[in-house]
Structure formats: C-alpha cells, structure tokens
Amino acid sequence: MNGDVDAICFDLDETLCTYSQPGADVLDRAFDRAGVARLWVLEDYHDLYGDYLAESTDVEDLRRRCFADLAVEAGHDRETGRAVADEFAAVRDQDAVDLLPGAREAVEALSDRYRLGLVTNGAPGMQRTKLEAIGLADAFETAVYAGYDTPPKPAPEPFSAALDALGSTPDRAVHVGNSLSSDVAGARAAGLRSVWVPHEGRIPETPDPTPDHTFETVAALATPPW
Known part of the structure; x- marks a missing residue:
C-alpha cells in the first residue's frame, strides 16, 4: 500500500x-x-420474506411482522410471534456472531497508522450489536450503515459519507x-x-470487478505494506 493512504474503511459481515x-x-x-414450542421452521420464514419487504422499515421490523403472522397461522396470538422474533434477533446478533480470526489484530495494527471507518450494509441497531458482541464497538472513528444512513453499497454515497467524517478523500x-x-x-x-478478502478464502481465477489487492484472510492486513 502506498504511503499516501491515510484512511481505511472496513465492511463488517463476513469481513x-x-x-x-x-x-x-x-x-x-x-x-x-x-x-x-416450535411453531414453524426457518424455511417458512424464508418463503414469506419477500412479501414483507415493501412495508418493513428494516430487517428486524420485517421479521417481527412475518413471525407475528406465522404465529397466528399456528393458532397463537401475534405478540407470541413478536416475542420469538425479538429472541431470534438477540441470539443471532449477540450470541451467534464470532470475530473472524485475525480481525482484531488487523484492526488494531492499522489503527496505529490510519484513520478507520466502518461501511456496512445493515440496520444500525443490528450492526452495533454485532460490533459490541465482537468487541469492536469503539474501533472505528465513524460508522456508516448503508441502506439506512445512505443508499446501500455498491452506491458511492456510503463511502463518501465515511471519508467526509474521516477527513479523507477517495x-x-x-x-x-x-x-x-x-x-x-x-x-x-x-x-x-x-482490498478483497473473500469469505473462507474462495478466490476465483478472474474476479469481477478486479480488486486492487486480494488476501485470503483478514489477518494478512495486520502487516503492511501491501
């Protein structure tokens, strides 16, 4: 990486x-x-997911709406479905999320040299919960929740917003x-x-679009220059 870089932004999920x-x-x-008791299976939720996209404000709202309807279909009240949705969110984003190997070391090493930002697609509450669960809640100077703060990636707006907050330029x-x-x-x-870090190191021969750098793991970022 050239010495003219002063800011690095990270994705969150699977990065x-x-x-x-x-x-x-x-x-x-x-x-x-x-x-x-189990009233429906995950496939029932996936089958209905698209029906709630237009009317939902975010994925948590969508899940609560869907689970409420599934509960009614199973002979229970809507509040039962909402309670299951809330527990699903708590387990998914607090107990069932893990830091990828080497991620903390990479972020800490780069923070000594660069200003760091987060640019992630996802609901702010959900993504903040994940950051807290993996111990990176205070690792970034700014966080842009694309799809909520700005249009979702790959639109350029979330990156521009992060760089504005970091005082950097593209x-x-x-x-x-x-x-x-x-x-x-x-x-x-x-x-x-x-910088492309394909999940589980799956690297095609000709990635499209072509990244400037490719690493098999996020841990490799801890030792610039690259």
Missing part, C-alpha cells in the same frame, strides 16, 4: 465477523427463550470487504482502492 450458528439452530433457541483511502459486488464495486464507484 470482520461471521454468524457461528445456522439459522435453524438460532430459531430453535429463540423458541426456547420465548417459552414457546484518492487517499482504501476499503476492505468480502463482496465483489458491493465492496469492490462500491469502492471503485466512489474512487477508493479496494
């Missing part, structure tokens, strides 16, 4: 953290925590993420250099 439990297991735990910044379609494409659209 710094990952869900450690399958969704079906999370749902089973949610039913247990809510004190309710030609002096890098974005790190796992997604070619949102992170690499979005960084390119905003004029930043991109």
Whole structure:
C-alpha cells in the first residue's frame, strides 16, 4: 500500500465477523427463550420474506411482522410471534456472531497508522450489536450503515459519507470487504482502492470487478505494506 493512504474503511459481515450458528439452530433457541414450542421452521420464514419487504422499515421490523403472522397461522396470538422474533434477533446478533480470526489484530495494527471507518450494509441497531458482541464497538472513528444512513453499497454515497467524517478523500483511502459486488464495486464507484478478502478464502481465477489487492484472510492486513 502506498504511503499516501491515510484512511481505511472496513465492511463488517463476513469481513470482520461471521454468524457461528445456522439459522435453524438460532430459531430453535429463540423458541426456547420465548417459552414457546416450535411453531414453524426457518424455511417458512424464508418463503414469506419477500412479501414483507415493501412495508418493513428494516430487517428486524420485517421479521417481527412475518413471525407475528406465522404465529397466528399456528393458532397463537401475534405478540407470541413478536416475542420469538425479538429472541431470534438477540441470539443471532449477540450470541451467534464470532470475530473472524485475525480481525482484531488487523484492526488494531492499522489503527496505529490510519484513520478507520466502518461501511456496512445493515440496520444500525443490528450492526452495533454485532460490533459490541465482537468487541469492536469503539474501533472505528465513524460508522456508516448503508441502506439506512445512505443508499446501500455498491452506491458511492456510503463511502463518501465515511471519508467526509474521516477527513479523507477517495484518492487517499482504501476499503476492505468480502463482496465483489458491493465492496469492490462500491469502492471503485466512489474512487477508493479496494482490498478483497473473500469469505473462507474462495478466490476465483478472474474476479469481477478486479480488486486492487486480494488476501485470503483478514489477518494478512495486520502487516503492511501491501
């Protein structure tokens, strides 16, 4: 990495953290925590997901609406479904999220040299809960919750908002993420250099769009220059 870089932005999901439990297991735990027998399976939720997109304010609102209707179909009241949805969110974003190996070391090492920001697609409350769960709540000078604060990645606006807060410019910044379609494409659209860290090291021969740098793990970022 050239010495003219003064800011680095990170994606969150599958770049710094990952869900450690399958969704079906999370749902089973949610039913247990809510004190309710299993009334539906995860596939029922997935089948209905699209029906709630237009009327929901975020994924947590969508889940509460959907689970409420599923509870009614199972012969229970809507509040039962909402209670299960709330427990699902608590388990998913607090107990079932893990820091990826080397992520903390990379963030800490880079924070000594650069101003750091977070640019993540996702609801602010949900993403903040994940940051707290993995111990990175105070690691970034600014956080942009794309899709809520700005249009979602790969739009350039979330990157521009982060750089404005960091006092940097696209030609002096890098974005790190796992997604070619949102992170690499979005960084390119905003004029930043991109670092691609494919989840679980899956690297195609010809990634499209082409990132400026590719690493098999986020841990490799801890030892610049690169």
